[in-house]
Amino acid sequence: MTEQAAMDGPIPLTILTGFLGAGKTTLLNRLLSDPALADTVVIVNEFGEIGLDHLFIEAVDGDMVLLSSGCLCCTVRGDLVAALEDLVAKRDAGTVSPFRRVLVETTGLADPAPILQAALSHPYLVTRYAIDGVVTVVDALNGYATLDEHSEAVKQVAVADRIALTKSDLLTDATRPEYGRLRARLRRLNPAAPLLEAAAGEATADALMGAGPFETSGKIPDVAAWLREEAYRDAEGDGHAHDHAHDERDQDSHDVNRHDSRVRAFCLTTDRPVPMAALDMFMTLLPSAHGAKLLRMKGIVNVAEQPDRPIVLHGVQHVLHPPVALPRWPDADRRTRLVFITRDLDESFVRRMWDAFTGTPAIDTPDRAALMDNPLSLRRG
Numbered sequence: 001m002t003e004q005a006a007m008d009g010p011i012p013l014t015i016l017t018g019f020l021g022a023g024k025t026t027l028l029n030r031l032l033s034d035p036a037l038a039d040t041v042v043i044v045n046e047f048g049e050i051g052l053d054h055l056f057i058e059a060v061d062g063d064m065v066l067l068s069s070g071c072l073c074c075t076v077r078g079d080l081v082a083a084l085e086d087l088v089a090k091r092d093a094g095t096v097s098p099f100r101r102v103l104v105e106t107t108g109l110a111d112p113a114p115i116l117q118a119a120l121s122h123p124y125l126v127t128r129y130a131i132d133g134v135v136t137v138v139d140a141l142n143g144y145a146t147l148d149e150h151s152e153a154v155k156q157v158a159v160a161d162r163i164a165l166t167k168s169d170l171l172t173d174a175t176r177p178e179y180g181r182l183r184a185r186l187r188r189l190n191p192a193a194p195l196l197e198a199a200a201g202e203a204t205a206d207a208l209m210g211a212g213p214f215e216t217s218g219k220i221p222d223v224a225a226w227l228r229e230e231a232y233r234d235a236e237g238d239g240h241a242h243d244h245a246h247d248e249r250d251q252d253s254h255d256v257n258r259h260d261s262r263v264r265a266f267c268l269t270t271d272r273p274v275p276m277a278a279l280d281m282f283m284t285l286l287p288s289a290h291g292a293k294l295l296r297m298k299g300i301v302n303v304a305e306q307p308d309r310p311i312v313l314h315g316v317q318h319v320l321h322p323p324v325a326l327p328r329w330p331d332a333d334r335r336t337r338l339v340f341i342t343r344d345l346d347e348s349f350v351r352r353m354w355d356a357f358t359g360t361p362a363i364d365t366p367d368r369a370a371l372m373d374n375p376l377s378l379r380r381g
């Protein structure tokens with residue numbers, strides 16, 4: 001890494017996902033005309049697929065396209081990791097402009113988790129890129145049926161940091177009630193991700209980007225806005241994550257369909273500082289034993305050994321981003337807060353495991369020593 005690259009800090013990486021035909025490319029075209037996204041590199045699967053407005057395209061050089069907004073667009077046909085490595089190498093060598101952000105558009109059927117995992121688990125890439133967030137595009141008209149039919153779509157919603165709703169301009173009096181139910185369902189699957197309507201001008205670059213916990217500008221990140229743990233609490237308090245807004249209230253039991261009912265969103269909090277070793281064990285064992293079921297995990301932890309420097313964690317399935325210690329607490333709230341979106345993994349199981357590791361006694365629950373003496377006991381879901 002060059003000195004300049006090290007000074008620049010990690011490059012924010014945004015994943016744009018959403019089901020086939022949801023409106024990813026249309027949204028991308030709109031975003032790329034926003035000056036806030038100048039100096040962005042867009043990675044897509046095929047040029048043919050991206051359908052970028054031809055007016056945007058200034059020049060083509062190999063697999064790179066220069067857009068009139070100053071953004072670069074490059075294609076990958078498989079190996080995203082190689083493409084991300086190649087991009088930073090070119091940036092360091094000065095053969096591409098010093099871009100400040102990367103946006104990856106996935107194909108409609110893609111599960112975004114492996115993309116996140118690839119970036120989080122690669123020992124070099126994790127030092128050069130910081131996951132800024134997952135933007136999931138959901139079609140206001142077809143989204144409800146898509147969630148019914150495709151478990152991948154449910155997963156895309158579960159991992160989102162922001163949800164962009166498209167095609168709400170096409171709603172009619174007849175389809176509007178289902179749209180209300182779709183919004184309630186999205187809230188239930190993912191209580192914290194803001195729902196932003198593209199047609200209402202809400203899905204702007206500003207609103208969609210900057211969703212990550214790590215500030216590249218050196219400021220202390222707004223962890224509370226990133227975690228939105230209160231959204232999970234509201235959801236839990238209502239039995240099974242219901243939205244309180246009148247027009248988004250669940251109106252029929254079909255909302256809890258077979259895919260959705262496997263997904264849980266919940267939050268663990270504790271006032272008591274957590275010993276580093278206990279956190280380490282929890283964060284090693286939970287993903288290794290149940291990684292496939294951990295769709296998304298985020299948190300801020302008050303560690304006993306360094307109470308003034310909270311640790312920020314986030315992960316996807318088996319892979320955790322290396323923990324980052326903040327220089328200080330971002331606000332007066334010093335509680336440990338961990339939020340989870342899981343599939344086929346009960347809150348009570350994760351809670352019992354957390355309590356056992358952090359030393360919170362619970363009836364009929366083995367303590368940490370017992371769990372460590374018999375780690376197989378953790379594999380009971």
Ligand SMILES: Nc1nc2c(ncn2[C@@H]2O[C@H](COP(=O)(O)OP(=O)(O)OP(=O)(O)O)[C@@H](O)[C@H]2O)c(=O)[nH]1
Nearest residue numbers: 019020021022023024025026027108166167170198
């Ligand atoms: N009316 C309306 N049409 C939209 C909106 N967003 C997308 N569309 C239309 O929906 C269709 C699909 O949009 P795309 O942007 O190609 O969708 P995509 O998610 O990139 O599609 P794939 O790459 O095939 O997965 C196109 O005909 C768009 O013009 C919207 O907000 N309103």
